[in-house]
Amino acid sequence: MDLTANSQISFLSLGLVVLDEIRLPGQEPLDNVLGGSGAYATLGARLFSPVPASQSLGLLLRVGGDFPESTMGTLERWDVRLFMDKESEKRSTRGLLEYQDTTFGPKTFKYTTNPLHVSVRRLETTPLITSKAFHFLESPQAITDRVPELLASRTTSSFKREPALIIWEPAPLFCKAENLTPCVQVLHKGTVDVFSPNHIELASLFGEDSTCDKAKIESLARRVLDSCTRLHPGAKMTKLPTIVIRAGEHGCLICDHDLKSTWLPPFYESGPEGGHNPRVVDPTGAGNAFLGGYAVGYLTTGDHIEAACYGTVAASFALEQVGVPVLVAGRDGETWNGERVLGRLEGYRRRVGIARNEPNVVD
Structure with missing residues (x-):
């Protein structure tokens, strides 16, 4: 999608978009899993930016000739301001994520191709340079x-x-x-x-x-x-x-x-007797998603504690599956993994005792 001078951008991650190969013992490897800090941070912001506010989010892709059409389709369904540099003679940024067991616990990661970093200079002639965050x-x-x-x-x-x-x-x-x-x-x-x-x-x-x-x-x-x-x-x-x-x-x-410190609980508490919560499948990308949600939360409320509530909820959606959550757009609005994001946010805010301020979609 072309960007115009009248575009208003609220959030842009300068992190990488990575195609992950995920290996677990005794299982067939998963290939071309969308990952990387850029993808997950954008996801975190996108969760709180339903269409048409999704157009306030920028995503600058630098990919190789092997970037899968299915992965591109996922990003296009997010309906963000997608700006792509495709270098057909190169391979896209790829990584190998190996877990030591089937619980998605201890893991190692390494790049298997040379990472294609996003250049700040590339932003200079686009409205992406004007992003609020x-x-x-x-x-x-x-x-x-x-x-x-x-x-x-x-x-x-x-x-x-x-x-x-x-x-x-x-x-x-x-x-x-x-x-x-x-x-x-x-x-x-x-x-x-x-x-x-x-x-x-x-x-x-x-x-x-x-x-x-x-x-x-x-x-x-x-x-x-x-x-x-x-x-x-x-x-x-x-x-x-x-x-x-x-x-x-x-x-x-x-x-x-001011050296004031505030703790907020995770969205998903531990299971019975401190055990594993079955809703938590894979923590990959949850921290990046937290920061994308945090950014939109701060732009919306101007408050860092409120922003962390947004971040916590964003992370919860990233935890529920391998890869990114499923977006479904219907007549009554969007759901991710079958749930409404603002509903989950309000439930979490009630749980932590934060007074409700009507969340406004970033415009």
Whole structure:
């Protein structure tokens, strides 16, 4: 679909769209499963943006000549502003996801082709550059260049622009102790609004093993913010980021610049006696979907706690199957996996005791 100068874009992920091969012991491999942070973050935003608001979401695809028509059909059914660069002589970004058992628990991932990254420069002549919110999954070294490049491109763009919400999901492979200082240096610059590792990645940044202790997770999140203010004593900071820790079965933590911390429970609690909840099939992509939902939630409400409610519900739909949930559009509106998204959101908000503010579709 061509983009025009009058397009209004609310959300764009600069993450990858990946074709996954999924292997489980004793089962036939699943091939060409739609995945990647870009696809799942877009899904999270799309859940809360039914047609025609779906057209406020951008998706920039960079694919090879082997990109399946069936996968393209899935993306087209989302009815987002799809913009594609097809390089027929290359292979699409592909990955191998191997699980150690049939419960979709411990897993390994590796790319099996050279990833086709989306270039910020590619956005410059399109309305995608004017998006109200951007999602990145990057190393601290890459984000150091990518965000300033984006902001500079927005300054020189001929399209109408507003300040953007910048969400940074640190790339898991780079969440190591030697990268804690580079992460803090990025956050100190004030160009990132939301910093969101999961609890395992957060612990890894401090050189610690994964922790299931909520008090410990909260302490580490506060240390990130404290480190931002202590990096250059006396230097004036324009703003501190909001820290959002996605903690899986423990829910999520929101820690803001005033050092106020709020925990929200996961949508799906553990099963009887702490066992596995049968509704949770595969966690792949749930964290990315959380951040897409979070972005739309924040644009809608202007509140980070409310945004995390949106994110939690978005993640719940990603958990229910291998791959992406099923969209059905009918006379009475859309359902995903047979349920209405806003109905699930309102149920969750009642459960956590958050007063109802009528959710408005992002326009």
